[in-house]
Amino acid sequence: MKTDGQVPGQAHGVIALTASACTSCMICVRECPSWCIELESHDVEVTDPGARRPRTVSFLDAFTIDFGLCMYCGICVDLCPFDALAWRPDFDYASRSAAGLVQGIGELESWQQGPGDGTAISDS
Numbered sequence: 001m002k003t004d005g006q007v008p009g010q011a012h013g014v015i016a017l018t019a020s021a022c023t024s025c026m027i028c029v030r031e032c033p034s035w036c037i038e039l040e041s042h043d044v045e046v047t048d049p050g051a052r053r054p055r056t057v058s059f060l061d062a063f064t065i066d067f068g069l070c071m072y073c074g075i076c077v078d079l080c081p082f083d084a085l086a087w088r089p090d091f092d093y094a095s096r097s098a099a100g101l102v103q104g105i106g107e108l109e110s111w112q113q114g115p116g117d118g119t120a121i122s123d124s
């Protein structure tokens with residue numbers, strides 16, 4: 001289908017990550033049928049002013065999606081309880097190597113800003 005560089009806004013283009021919303025719960029990692037999501041995190045104890053006990057906060061160290069394996073099913077986006085994952089209508093991320101299709105936090109977060117070379121068009 002000819003798109004003239006435009007894709008529908010609801011298209012399964014790329015999966016964007018909001019790292020600050022991710023709690024490292026591992027649901028997406030466990031439920032992905034392609035096993036293409038990898039995540040590393042560490043826990044830190046934080047004591048809030050006035051709190052009786054410190055609470056444990058998980059910090060995301062690494063989050064990657066291998067788009068060479070992803071089958072764009074949307075399970076990870078649908079199941080994330082914190083809306084940390086979302087579809088974005090970007091499609092221009094081809095690579096000459098399999099390793100180039102593995103995207104980390106930087107790229108996944110940059111897609112939150114909107115499409116790159118592809119321009120989203122109205123859903124209507």
Ligand code: SF4
Nearest residue numbers: 032070071073074076
């Ligand atoms: S869209 Fe499906 S295959 Fe792709 S990362 Fe999410 S759960 Fe895995």
Ligand code: SF4
Nearest residue numbers: 022023025026028080
């Ligand atoms: S399901 Fe959402 S909150 Fe949980 S690890 Fe995946 S992206 Fe992070």
